Amino acid sequence: MATIESVLEKLDANRDAALQRLFALIGIKSVSTDPAYAVDCAKAAEWMAAQLRDIGFNADVRPTTGHPMVVGHAKATNRDAPHLLFYGHYDVQPVDPLDLWESDPFGAKIVDAPTGKQIFGRGAADDKGQLMTFIEACRAWRDCGGLPCDVTVLLEGEEETGSPSLPAFLAANKKELSADLMLVCDTGMWDRTTPAITTMLRGLVLEEVTIRAADRDLHSGLYGGAAINPIRVLAGIIADLHDSKGRVTLPGFYDDVADLPEDVAEQWRNLDFDEHAFLGDVGLSVPAGEADRSVLEQIWSRPTCDVNGVFGGYTLKGSKTVLPAEATAKFSFRLVSKQKPEEIANAFREFVRARLPEDCRAEFVSHGASPALQLPFGSETLSRARRALQAEWGKEPVMAASGGSIPIVGAFKRDLKMDALMVGFGLDDDRVHSPNEKYELSSFQKGARSWARILAALAA
Amino acid sequence: MATIESVLEKLDANRDAALQRLFALIGIKSVSTDPAYAVDCAKAAEWMAAQLRDIGFNADVRPTTGHPMVVGHAKATNRDAPHLLFYGHYDVQPVDPLDLWESDPFGAKIVDAPTGKQIFGRGAADDKGQLMTFIEACRAWRDCGGLPCDVTVLLEGEEETGSPSLPAFLAANKKELSADLMLVCDTGMWDRTTPAITTMLRGLVLEEVTIRAADRDLHSGLYGGAAINPIRVLAGIIADLHDSKGRVTLPGFYDDVADLPEDVAEQWRNLDFDEHAFLGDVGLSVPAGEADRSVLEQIWSRPTCDVNGVFGGYTLKGSKTVLPAEATAKFSFRLVSKQKPEEIANAFREFVRARLPEDCRAEFVSHGASPALQLPFGSETLSRARRALQAEWGKEPVMAASGGSIPIVGAFKRDLKMDALMVGFGLDDDRVHSPNEKYELSSFQKGARSWARILAALAA
Numbered sequence: 001m002a003t004i005e006s007v008l009e010k011l012d013a014n015r016d017a018a019l020q021r022l023f024a025l026i027g028i029k030s031v032s033t034d035p036a037y038a039v040d041c042a043k044a045a046e047w048m049a050a051q052l053r054d055i056g057f058n059a060d061v062r063p064t065t066g067h068p069m070v071v072g073h074a075k076a077t078n079r080d081a082p083h084l085l086f087y088g089h090y091d092v093q094p095v096d097p098l099d100l101w102e103s104d105p106f107g108a109k110i111v112d113a114p115t116g117k118q119i120f121g122r123g124a125a126d127d128k129g130q131l132m133t134f135i136e137a138c139r140a141w142r143d144c145g146g147l148p149c150d151v152t153v154l155l156e157g158e159e160e161t162g163s164p165s166l167p168a169f170l171a172a173n174k175k176e177l178s179a180d181l182m183l184v185c186d187t188g189m190w191d192r193t194t195p196a197i198t199t200m201l202r203g204l205v206l207e208e209v210t211i212r213a214a215d216r217d218l219h220s221g222l223y224g225g226a227a228i229n230p231i232r233v234l235a236g237i238i239a240d241l242h243d244s245k246g247r248v249t250l251p252g253f254y255d256d257v258a259d260l261p262e263d264v265a266e267q268w269r270n271l272d273f274d275e276h277a278f279l280g281d282v283g284l285s286v287p288a289g290e291a292d293r294s295v296l297e298q299i300w301s302r303p304t305c306d307v308n309g310v311f312g313g314y315t316l317k318g319s320k321t322v323l324p325a326e327a328t329a330k331f332s333f334r335l336v337s338k339q340k341p342e343e344i345a346n347a348f349r350e351f352v353r354a355r356l357p358e359d360c361r362a363e364f365v366s367h368g369a370s371p372a373l374q375l376p377f378g379s380e381t382l383s384r385a386r387r388a389l390q391a392e393w394g395k396e397p398v399m400a401a402s403g404g405s406i407p408i409v410g411a412f413k414r415d416l417k418m419d420a421l422m423v424g425f426g427l428d429d430d431r432v433h434s435p436n437e438k439y440e441l442s443s444f445q446k447g448a449r450s451w452a453r454i455l456a457a458l459a460a
Numbered sequence: 461m462a463t464i465e466s467v468l469e470k471l472d473a474n475r476d477a478a479l480q481r482l483f484a485l486i487g488i489k490s491v492s493t494d495p496a497y498a499v500d501c502a503k504a505a506e507w508m509a510a511q512l513r514d515i516g517f518n519a520d521v522r523p524t525t526g527h528p529m530v531v532g533h534a535k536a537t538n539r540d541a542p543h544l545l546f547y548g549h550y551d552v553q554p555v556d557p558l559d560l561w562e563s564d565p566f567g568a569k570i571v572d573a574p575t576g577k578q579i580f581g582r583g584a585a586d587d588k589g590q591l592m593t594f595i596e597a598c599r600a601w602r603d604c605g606g607l608p609c610d611v612t613v614l615l616e617g618e619e620e621t622g623s624p625s626l627p628a629f630l631a632a633n634k635k636e637l638s639a640d641l642m643l644v645c646d647t648g649m650w651d652r653t654t655p656a657i658t659t660m661l662r663g664l665v666l667e668e669v670t671i672r673a674a675d676r677d678l679h680s681g682l683y684g685g686a687a688i689n690p691i692r693v694l695a696g697i698i699a700d701l702h703d704s705k706g707r708v709t710l711p712g713f714y715d716d717v718a719d720l721p722e723d724v725a726e727q728w729r730n731l732d733f734d735e736h737a738f739l740g741d742v743g744l745s746v747p748a749g750e751a752d753r754s755v756l757e758q759i760w761s762r763p764t765c766d767v768n769g770v771f772g773g774y775t776l777k778g779s780k781t782v783l784p785a786e787a788t789a790k791f792s793f794r795l796v797s798k799q800k801p802e803e804i805a806n807a808f809r810e811f812v813r814a815r816l817p818e819d820c821r822a823e824f825v826s827h828g829a830s831p832a833l834q835l836p837f838g839s840e841t842l843s844r845a846r847r848a849l850q851a852e853w854g855k856e857p858v859m860a861a862s863g864g865s866i867p868i869v870g871a872f873k874r875d876l877k878m879d880a881l882m883v884g885f886g887l888d889d890d891r892v893h894s895p896n897e898k899y900e901l902s903s904f905q906k907g908a909r910s911w912a913r914i915l916a917a918l919a920a
Contacts, residue, residue, distance in 0.1 A: 033779065216560075217895075221863045224794050225750070282687065285818065285819055289685035313767065314768050316494060316554070319621055321865075322553075428682070
């Protein structure tokens with residue numbers, strides 16, 4: 001087994017080539033939610049499989065009813081090495097509104113910012129840049145003689161749409177994908193120089209509802225006043241979903257929500273989290289969630305309900321005096337602790353049905369559901385990862401939580417009983433899911449070094 | 461001056477040619493609200509001017525800052541004939557959602573229905589078919605020797621977008637457009653065999669509001685719970701605009717609304733209006749307006765507020781876990797009696813501003829405003845028109861009201877002090893503004909005969 005020093009030297013020597021590989025991956029338009037990009041998603045999967053084969057993995061692309069999976073296996077040089085499963089996703093969010101991007105979202109490049117160099121492009125951070133930190137660490141170990149742990153890599157192309165194909169794939173390949181520990185690189189650092197390990201993830205329920213009234217669009221002059229307007233009905237439902245103190249009003253919504261253990265709450269209170277700067281960064285000044293919770297609690301450990309999109313009637317330029325036949329809204333619920341996705345989805349549907357006036361019907365579509373996840377504190381795995389990160393960054397990593405979901409982590413915990421070590425190098429200002437997404441060049445380079453160290457630490 | 465009998469014979473003899481002319485007009489895609497169809501609007505204006513010149517009018521196309529006007533003048537054969545101004549509009553509503561049309565909206569054709577033949581296509585009724593009834597009546601008079609009245613024709617191309625260019629055009633051409641009486645053919649019959657004269661029109665205020673919050677779209681996982689969601693704010697405003705009894709809650713909204721005179725209310729109560737059938741025709745069963753008003757009052761003589769369109773966040777297929785930066789809604793207010801458009805628009809804007817939480821801003825766009833209009837009962841003009849319609853249809857015409865707006869009628873009343881005689885031949889099931897718009901062939905043919913008779917009656 002090579003020394004960690006030689007592996008780190010190898011990474012530093014090959015930085016430019018690593019960047020070119022990431023640029024090539026960002027250039028593939030793997031937008032998973034829009035069927036128009038299905039071919040690009042397949043292309044990204046093939047590209048990833050080729051990468052893995054190039055560094056000695058036995059890797060291939062596996063079809064699903066949606067976008068394909070990539071699976072690769074590589075053996076360690078030593079016999080009793082632990083077996084790790086790395087998970088990442090090669091799909092990205094849509095780029096609309098396109099006119100807000102400063103340049104081509106798929107034309108990756110280096111941008112000079114006051115705080116340092118940045119990698120620009122859709123997926124630069126989420127998750128192409130992040131997952132490539134791990135792949136580059138594996139490449140460096142391989143170039144120095146071989147991996148210190150058995151490694152299985154699983155990359156999916158549907159993370160941004162709720163991972164619909166994952167449960168079946170997991171069930172069908174349970175044995176092949178089982179390992180001692182799962183590694184994920186899809187989370188963030190505490191700040192530009194302080195690493196973090198994410199020990200809690202919020203779950204996610206995605207629901208879409210369409211309210212229908214008349215059997216056609218009507219003239220608002222001829223029918224206005226007499227015919228029910230489904231936009232008004234939908235608006236009433238959206239408005240009812242929160243009370244005046246920012247709490248979600250679904251019956252039973254908070255029943256399975258446990259409060260934070262006091263020691264974690266204490267650690268969070270001592271973090272130098274600047275609520276004002278956090279909101280100010282995006283042009284806001286006042287926390288809009290539950291009135292009696294800190295912003296850090298609101299985004300890390302409290303459940304939420306948001307409308308992600310709404311549409312109905314005439315939405316183009318100008319006016320049209322139409323009384324529309326239907327209106328649609330897309331909702332996401334973020335879940336914590338033991339909230340059950342099915343129960344929340346059902347409570348939402350009941351809530352809507354209870355508010356339908358006569359002549360209105362509701363149709364529901366589920367876009368996915370996954371529970372929240374908490375990793376036990378104080379495990380040996382966590383201690384080794386902390387020491388590895390401390391060595392790279394010179395600072396104790398923060399035991400963080402994340403408001404965003406990584407559905408697969410919950411699925412693996414549920415179905416394969418595997419814990420996940422979540423270490424990522426994103427920053428709050430990476431603009432993931434927004435125009436002008438970026439990833440710090442230092443995150444990419446020191447991220448790869450961090451994974452090289454973690455592999456060594458877990459193998460020891 | 462020719463006899464009315466010879467003019468009616470001429471109309472009957474030339475029915476096929478008249479239909480071909482209407483088909484040609486429907487074939488021009490003059491959708492006024494969408495800038496992509498500006499060239500088609502100009503083409504429709506040129507086509508109309510050529511029509512008018514073909515039947516002896518001195519006619520031309522006049523540019524505006526929006527779509528052009530068509531103005532034509534023709535003199536009567538007799539000296540002391542009254543001077544009439546006919547108003548119509550050559551623009552049509554958008555055709556979306558296109559997939560609900562049974563065939564090309566701009567490919568006009570005759571369709572056999574159980575109740576008789578129908579003319580199919582966008583604008584078949586509103587207003588291309590309707591305005592051509594008057595033009596064909598003029599053509600027949602001309603073919604029989606000349607018009608019995610001085611006639612000015614004014615056709616605009618912005619009626620469906622609130623007639624933004626009209627006030628300035630009216631002011632600039634006040635003398636040229638002034639006449640003894642205005643004629644409009646943009647309203648409906650009481651039923652398939654009973655004509656109607658529309659004596660009341662609701663006014664219209666068109667307002668669009670965009671609520672903005674964060675300076676970019678956010679990830680609902682990273683910011684959900686802490687960042688204000690503008691869709692939720694907009695939904696609250698929409699929900700607040702009506703109380704539980706269906707009344708609009710804008711302060712002062714009903715201050716200038718007079719109740720119907722008892723004799724008109726009595727006439728309406730005696731009409732065989734079938735609320736159940738009216739709503740049932742479009743798949744509804746329960747009146748949704750003010751709880752203490754009949755449906756006929758709700759749509760003819762009560763003010764309303766409707767959302768015509770709403771959009772914000774992710775609106776394509778699938779899901780996107782975005783917390784959007786903005787959300788927009790388009791509203792139409794229908795006004796009655798002495799409600800003032802400016803006051804209603806201002807009350808709406810105040811209402812929105814009063815409900816903006818911190819960190820939210822509202823931007824407003826007006827898409828037009830016009831007051832309601834009431835024509836005095838018992839005038840000589842009205843008596844003559846009633847007799848002419850009675851002669852053609854064999855039934856006393858209904859003194860009706862209309863829930864839809866014709867902004868120009870209000871503008872002419874306000875600026876030129878002209879009353880308007882509104883006679884139209886549309887039916888409630890014409891699907892104006894909706895997919896599969898149609899116009900009864902009998903409306904087109906007997907409508908032209910009705911105008912021929914009205915011209916004779918007014919000249920007598």
